[in-house]
Amino acid sequence: MACEKGNKIILKFDTEDDVAKALAKYIALHSGRFITEKGSFNVVLSGGTLIDTMRYLTQTPYKELVDWSKWSIFWLDERVVPLDHKDSNYKLAWDGFLSKVSIPEGHIYPINDKKSSPESAAEDYETRHRILVDKNILPLSDISGFPKFDLMLVGMGPDGHVASLFPNRPQRFEKERWVTYIKDSPKPPPPRITYTFPLINSSTEIAMVVTGAELANAVKDVLNNPKSNLPGAEVSAEGLLTWFLDKDAASKL
């Protein structure tokens, strides 16, 4: 079932498995669309449950049909830990997705895990994005002046956080930086870096992928209660924001 509001569409499915199947089809369609239009596909990954929900993309027919050679991968947020640490969003994505498809190594942009502090890791990630802009690998939005990705795949926590932008933390209000840092994330591990809202909201397409009953209150507040002021409610896209919900996550709408 679909419900449209402005440049937002809300898709509700019976089960998490139905969400996973629809998500694979949606990503593959956008991959084809962007590669036809501009010859490349810049994708931003979250951590968390998203990676498992992307599982059908690594299977037939998508594994063979998608032109992985044109993909580039970035991270919406990352924990400041070594890339082989169990808490690393890169490791999660590598184990569950990237190791199973053939995206060129040079197109994968994890954080530099040799940086010792969240400040320096955020600074470094932003600088590397500025270099990609200078090389015309990443375009800037004509509207915001921030980097414009083709597709961001965004998860949400039960507290309404997206990326590492949490309620009751100032990072969600950052307006200038492309990448910022947090040292006291309420969800462990505490040191993280994260894209900021002006950058997130410059994306052409965004998929909010939210499943499970423990997300039902946050989904209700974000979609139906503007006063809740949760970070998830601040997500918008320059093109279309598409919510993928299962029955449990949508149960209080």
Ligand SMILES: O=C1O[C@H](COP(=O)(O)O)[C@@H](O)[C@H](O)[C@H]1O
């Ligand atoms: O800590 C994080 O949490 C969010 C939400 O994760 P989920 O397990 O509730 O899906 C995730 O999107 C983010 O990338 C991650 O660092």
